[in-house]
Amino acid sequence: MKNRIVNVGLIGTGMIGSLHAGVLSNQTDGARVVAVMDVDGDRAAAVATESGGARVYSDADALIKAADVDAVLIASPDAFHAEGALACIAAGKPVLCEKPLATTRADAERILGAEMAAGRRLLQVGFMREYDRAHRALVDLLRSGDIGRALRFRGIHMNPTRSRYITVDTAIVNSLIHDIHSARFMMGAEIAEVFLRWVPANPEDARSARYAIIHVSFDGGAIGTLEWSGDSGYGYEVEVEITGETGTAGTTGNHSPILRQGGTRSQAITPDWPDRFFDAYVDELAAWISSVMTGQATGPSAWDGYMSLVVAEACIKSTESGQPEQVIGVERPAMY
Numbered sequence: 001m002k003n004r005i006v007n008v009g010l011i012g013t014g015m016i017g018s019l020h021a022g023v024l025s026n027q028t029d030g031a032r033v034v035a036v037m038d039v040d041g042d043r044a045a046a047v048a049t050e051s052g053g054a055r056v057y058s059d060a061d062a063l064i065k066a067a068d069v070d071a072v073l074i075a076s077p078d079a080f081h082a083e084g085a086l087a088c089i090a091a092g093k094p095v096l097c098e099k100p101l102a103t104t105r106a107d108a109e110r111i112l113g114a115e116m117a118a119g120r121r122l123l124q125v126g127f128m129r130e131y132d133r134a135h136r137a138l139v140d141l142l143r144s145g146d147i148g149r150a151l152r153f154r155g156i157h158m159n160p161t162r163s164r165y166i167t168v169d170t171a172i173v174n175s176l177i178h179d180i181h182s183a184r185f186m187m188g189a190e191i192a193e194v195f196l197r198w199v200p201a202n203p204e205d206a207r208s209a210r211y212a213i214i215h216v217s218f219d220g221g222a223i224g225t226l227e228w229s230g231d232s233g234y235g236y237e238v239e240v241e242i243t244g245e246t247g248t249a250g251t252t253g254n255h256s257p258i259l260r261q262g263g264t265r266s267q268a269i270t271p272d273w274p275d276r277f278f279d280a281y282v283d284e285l286a287a288w289i290s291s292v293m294t295g296q297a298t299g300p301s302a303w304d305g306y307m308s309l310v311v312a313e314a315c316i317k318s319t320e321s322g323q324p325e326q327v328i329g330v331e332r333p334a335m336y
């Protein structure tokens, strides 16, 4: 498909879906949105218009099977990711599936099986932090050997105050799934054990989540912490710090100027994730469209999506047992 335009079908036109539609339509060479689907017809119609007149579907399967849809971007609610991904693989369509790949390990395993039966990678998972320039610079420094072997990983993921709190289970599968993936891909090691502790958002609801820390042990002996807040009270921040044998290096994700004035020093913090990661989404979609054109899927794979859910389910088990839990996956298939 070299040098052709990739016709993208978009499933889900909520916050992330409409962001992707705008980036594909206005900032991604070689791509255009030709079809959109959402159960909210008005929202789908608005995104279709903004995308230059895409067709509106009320049925995801019909969009996936449409002859003029070359590739599919799944941005539906988490619970619908797995069925969409399976339908795309069955139709032989390249697909970018927003995180999480699925909401259970079992569904992610079904997707792995379907892709292996197809005999080729078709799926990329929307772990866009792999395309964040601050994260990439830190990975490059780590891979250069400048700080020696990585010994400790620290991830910080602070969400702003939201209209309602979420459970610790949702925090793990929907939000901390990013940090689990970051820990795996940046350290270049699988997570062997997790121990999750949290602070409820509502004292009357023990499984509500305000703040959580996951203590992790990696294969090879490194350790780490993934710190998460569902209500930072000040804005949105994601940073990573890695300590090696000869030094410590961290991301510099906040590029706002530091203002010294009136006896204080201050720096603006992004209000939420679309602001902090917009450039990462642009780079992620450019890479995805390039991979569709070459016919060779790249970036975070179904294996990454699966392993993040294996770790997530061990975290959920830890919330139930109150103990550290082992992470037991399957042998990494040669295809990944």
Ligand code: ISE
Pocket (backbone or CB within 6 Å): 159, 174, 175, 178, 273
């Ligand atoms: C959201 O779905 C994201 O993907 C954001 O990156 C994350 O920070 C947020 O907590 C999630 O809800």
